[in-house]
Amino acid sequence: MTEQQKENKASFLYTLKGVLWAMLGVRRSEGYDEDVSKIKPKQAILMGIFMVIVFIMTLYFVVSFVIGQATG
Numbered sequence: 001m002t003e004q005q006k007e008n009k010a011s012f013l014y015t016l017k018g019v020l021w022a023m024l025g026v027r028r029s030e031g032y033d034e035d036v037s038k039i040k041p042k043q044a045i046l047m048g049i050f051m052v053i054v055f056i057m058t059l060y061f062v063v064s065f066v067i068g069q070a071t072g
Contacts, residue, residue, distance in 0.1 A: 010038040
């Protein structure tokens with residue numbers, strides 16, 4: 001792998017940050033252009049699926065906790 005390819009490859013945290021910004025719907029055009037050049041579609045799709053699962057599990061546990069506290 002050449003040095004240029006290493007620079008253009010997005011890391012896990014970089015992909016996570018890009019997907020989180022996309023889920024919030026807040027992103028500057030410069031940041032979006034950089035994300036498009038670094039994050040591959042496969043990375044974005046897998047991270048998006050992962051983040052949706054984490055979001056649903058978080059909602060489930062929060063609701064379970066609140067219901068458990070309300071019922072005593």
